[in-house]
Amino acid sequence: MASKVSLKVKGKTNKGSKGSEDRSTIQCLKEWTTxxxxxxxxxxxxxxxxxxxxxxxxxxxxxxxxQLLSPV
Structure with missing residues (x-):
């Protein structure tokens, strides 16, 4: 059985709902992009x-x- 890697995300998260998992993934993507x-x-x-x-x-x-560095 493969273990699932979880990343710590700042902010509030609701455990147990699928929507919070999607939000944490989106939040992680936003942080990585920034x-x-x-x-x-x-x-x-x-x-x-x-x-x-x-x-x-x-x-x-x-x-x-x-010659490359001179302004003339």
Missing amino acids: WTMKKAKVITHYGFIPLVIIIGMNSEPKPQLS
Whole structure:
């Protein structure tokens, strides 16, 4: 017999009803989505400029790093 894994969810839950199980699943999905979006925002914030520099250095003609960083 397989054991069922349960996650702790903040807030009130009614034990024994099918609706509360659906609500806890939806609540867990909302929390996971929020957590994922926060992490994606941080990764995008700190990773965008290095990504542009790396792509620029791999293009033709090959520029120097100082040419990529200078505003002119």
